[in-house]
Amino acid sequence: MLNPLDKIKTQVKRLSAYTLNAPECRVKINQNENPYDMPEEIKQEVMKRLANRPWSRYPTFVPVDLLVTMAKFSSWRADGILAGNGSNELIQALLTVTVGQGTKVLISEPTFTLYRLLIEILGGEVISVPLKSNLQYDTDLIKQTAKEKEVDLVIICSPNNPTGCVIKDSDLIDLLKDFSGLVILDEAYHEFSKHSVVPLLKQFSNLIVLRTFSKAMAMAGLRVGYLLSHPDLAKEIAKAKLPYNLNFFSLTAAIVTMENFHLLSPIIDKIIAERERVFVALSKIPGLEPINSQANFILTKTSIKPSDLMARLQTKDILARDVSRYPMLNDYVRFSIGTEEENNELLETLKQTFS
């Protein structure tokens, strides 16, 4: 009898699946979500617009309204934008049209784990450049390795998950000028750094930018992301994007949220202010060493074993993220920035734990 697994590619069978172990907790600071939720006014407007929308009809083939709103919102051209079911789908589409057996993709680890997983499934070779020992990007080494190993793609997450470090525009420009491949800049957390590389798209046709509605935009439950690039590239990447990938509910929610961004903006500012406050407070706790972050989370070195610290926090109904299995991060945990009350609870519990 046939073994049904015989037809699965060897490189896939070798891989461990992407998983998350997440027990339910009252204070949920493990996934870098917006803790304040979507403003009620936006939710009501979405419901109003969808009141008569039949569920049985497909979305339009090209979601023009959404793309035009994204173009206005991001100051880039609509024909250079693709919308996806989370930015994950667009990373996948992008890698599907570029990565085959032996394609070399440079990533700087520790970073978002999905890049490596998708590259390996597609048969590509991961060229991993470590962060510097201070957990910042080593852009010289990235440029040098990209050149020496003749890599095809470079993926940089900035601000980086799970460290919070960023690549400077000047370094990115050096890389873009110097390099004959594509550079993918994932700016999932850019709102928390008050900075975007989208203005560089005009100048560099080998730059691709990824964005998400799952973090600052308070829509993790609805799965929307977008990709910005030269229109010629967007056209090719679109071939691997599935038709009708965005349901009408998420699509409308994204439009209304962009149109009413003034309602979200103060919430984002509040999260940034809380990040600064939490950073200072964490620094004062003996046994903890927080890393400066431009995102809505703080990577923190801990003198207590991460899994033990997680267990301790969970007894207080707090769920943070154990990142000790990432390269270089044996002794680290990651705290998403919660509401002011949640952050206070976290800090109080940590003070007790490390006293």
Add this chain to the structure above:
Amino acid sequence: MLNPLDKIKTQVKRLSAYTLNAPECRVKINQNENPYDMPEEIKQEVMKRLANRPWSRYPTFVPVDLLVTMAKFSSWRADGILAGNGSNELIQALLTVTVGQGTKVLISEPTFTLYRLLIEILGGEVISVPLKSNLQYDTDLIKQTAKEKEVDLVIICSPNNPTGCVIKDSDLIDLLKDFSGLVILDEAYHEFSKHSVVPLLKQFSNLIVLRTFSKAMAMAGLRVGYLLSHPDLAKEIAKAKLPYNLNFFSLTAAIVTMENFHLLSPIIDKIIAERERVFVALSKIPGLEPINSQANFILTKTSIKPSDLMARLQTKDILARDVSRYPMLNDYVRFSIGTEEENNELLETLKQTFS
């Protein structure tokens, strides 16, 4: 300066994108949607369950409630089920873990065009077996070709889009027994044939079944599909499925719809009855030759050029599907079964056109 397209795979650049030209019309019978929409009772129950669901929180990593409901609904085990953002996403995940450069995938054309597109993007080789001249599956030729060409996968859509033909269980069993690769049976339209091959999963670990909520289940706008297979296979395919692929709205809608299937069932029966009525009526129109269908559409040979017939229907605000660019279907159009009133309008217009 770098040409940004240099890093796109040649096989991708060669491909035409999947497109759909669909002007807005009052009578929309071009996408095999359920014309009666979701029953209001189901919509209200979904809204009720989601009233307090924060938008900013990710769905659970594994949607256990959904998988358990799907298991009960389909009489298969939950650990052998994957849920996707439309069945398209699961076709993609399945092909991503199985198809690389040179992998041979047999499809029987004309069929759903996405299979070929995805196989080619992934570098696989399409082995195309034509339908018989009466537009039925040629299972002997499929079996023989699968063996002779040593193909790795066979994909069969049954009832087939756009022809409506089916593969008989006995033929499918012969193929499954005889063949050392995987057989993917896409039963997107199975509700309209009152038949499913899911019971065969127990016996054949090389069978994979795909289902969708976009047709009979009246949820095309919400994008939900599922894959059923041996749990070992599901586990490997899951590696290429993106995390958090289903938003909370679609996920809840799918659960409530399955729990209240008794409300949809009479609607499906009505569509089947309408299909039989429309078939007889089309047969009586000189210049039209409808093909027997087990789905919610009828492929029809037309003595008027398909593009001309489409234009004529559009003047009456009716949008059907021109399928003349599919192999073997130069002279054919496809009519989805609409509401009784819509079908009457179509038939009236056709009678006038062909008189």
